[in-house]
Amino acid sequence: MNKLEIHSPNSPILLTASLHVDEARKAIASLVSDLLTESQSRNEAGSVELVTLDQAINRILAEDLLSPIDVPAADNSAMDGFAFNGDCLSSKDDIVTLKVVGTAYAGKPYEGSIGKTECIKIMTGALMPNNCDTVIPQEFTESSDSSSVTFKQNQVKRGENQRLRGEDLQSGKAAISAGRLLRPSDLGLAASLGIATLKVHRKLKVAILSSGDELRPLGQALDAGGIYDSNRHSLTGLLNRLNLEIIDCGIVRDDPASLKSAFLEAASLADVLISSGGVSVGEADFTKQIMQELGDVGFWKIAMRPGRPMAFGVLKPADPKNPDRKSLFFGLPGNPVAVMVTFYQFVRSALLQLNGANQTEPPLIQAIAQTPIRKKPGRTEFQRAILERGPDGRPTVRLTGSQGAGILRSMSEANCFVILHHDQGNIAAGDWVDVALFDGLL
Incomplete structure (x- = not known):
């Protein structure tokens, strides 16, 4: 594998042309599939562990759970x-x-x-x-x-x-299929069968860092031009929802030596590295040079709002103990809302896929727009909004206000995204639109 292409990793994607959201999603899924195939061929140890039911929530089942009894056990x-x-x-x-x-x-x-x-x-x-x-x-x-x-x-x-006996489930049949992201009801089902432990995939180790000379940690007084780093805390919350192991690599300054050292350390410790900042047009050449030294990474300009610039690919730290080691890399934008949107649209599904899940895409529902929404065809937009029930009982949705990529309050007040697809234009009040709920996702 040399560089990352839309459909196969053979040539780079640079910031010269906009990539369709669906194309980016397919390219990511394809590369993750390749990594899984390589991992399976090496038969890597420690990929599965046995946990109690109380430890299994939001873990991914590693093998079919076979029922030891008929359910019901008798008529x-x-x-x-x-x-x-x-x-x-x-x-x-x-x-x-x-x-x-x-x-x-x-x-x-x-x-x-x-x-x-x-x-x-x-x-x-x-x-x-x-x-x-x-x-x-x-x-x-x-x-x-x-x-x-x-x-x-x-x-x-x-x-x-x-x-009737065995009407719900017959002895020896799969009660829960492998790849299931385990929910409370799944744990109750396992308990009802007398099963106290489950085989699940090992938690992915995910390293996070923020890059930027202007970033300051919490607790430090802000100087002129300084801003508090919110992205690592948003990412920590997002990753905790997936019950993954988080390695916080802190804030990294904008110089090649610091970035290279931080990326190498993170890639040696984690299965996935997520950085925020340093991938916009003015910064891409600087970061790209480092990425070319450490692995195969493409820099994308995606036809979406917010979250246009993104880097994605594989890092290969020089590890003599594990020369085949690779870490998946996501370079997200620096704007706080864009970080959360790109995580939701691309990173979340990739993490679930890499961790063995068979269902990675979040479901969409439809709701009625309460007011008009301006939209240009040719890009996918993720508008922050509030989903509620109208007087007639039907679901309605309204935007939270200004949709700027740096306005984190728009995310805090919202309970969903209104997803306006690539070819859609302006939305009139009363039109049905696709909505993705935050609950369980963010």
């Missing part, structure tokens, strides 16, 4: 009602009256026998007696007492309201 009632043999429904009488001979509770089955004109009172989850196959819900009965129950025959069909 049981899906309703509170009365269980009986469905043979009695073949009667020509419109009204069915059955004798109540007992009660079954969840965890306490009825042990006696049941005749064709008899039934038992049964609770949800209670085991069905051997010769019963139908449950009439309590609310569908005409009358009932401790000795009998009466209901119309057309209120229930034979076999209704019972859950």
Whole structure:
């Protein structure tokens, strides 16, 4: 691999032509796929670990989780009602009256026998007696007492309201597929099967740094021209949402020796390096020279707003203990909002893919624009907005105000992105637009 191309890493992408967002996304996914193939061919040790359920949230399942039992483990009632043999429904009488001979509770089955004109009172989850196959819900009965129950025959069909053994999941079948980003419900499912530990992919190690002579750490008084470094803290929050191991490499000054040293150290420690700043048109030649010495990196000008300049590729630190070592590199813009947008659009999916996830793209929903939105065709825009429910119950969305790439307040107030696609033009009030929620993403 020499340089990074849109479709294959054979020649550089420089800051001379704008790249479509979808093309950039495909190029990143292709390179990550290549890295995964190389890693698998080397059969690298330590890529999978065993964790308890309480440690597994937001981890990625490394192999199919096979159920050791049938679910449900036996036929049981899906309703509170009365269980009986469905043979009695073949009667020509419109009204069915059955004798109540007992009660079954969840965890306490009825042990006696049941005749064709008899039934038992049964609770949800209670085991069905051997010769019963139908449950009439309590609310569908005409009358009932401790000795009998009466209901119309057309209120229930034979076999209704019972859950059959193995209906949800059969023993030996996959309960959760490999590549799943584990959610609370997945952990509950594993626990319901009696499984206490899960095999998950090792957490990626992600190094972050900010570059710029104007940046100051928190706690230090600002001098003339100085600004506080917010990007590393935004990136830390974004990465913590993915439950990854973070290596904070701090602030790096704008000189070749400092940058080269910081990049080498980060690449030797981490699977992925994310930097912010130093990739705009005026700075690209300076950073590009260092990147050419350390690996294969392309500098892109992407047809998007915010977040136009970005660098992407592979760093190869000289490591005699591991000569094949490579680290994925993302050079993000310096503007605070652009950092978060480019992370959301490109980095998040790449990290999930590299960590073994089978679902990496966030879902989109649609909402009605409350006001007009100006948009030029030829670029993808990510407008910060607030999604809410309109008076008619339909989802509506409104922008947070000024959408400048340096206005971090626009992100703090928003709960979603309005995504205006490459070929879209102006949006009128009342038009439907695509929306990506922040919750679970940012």
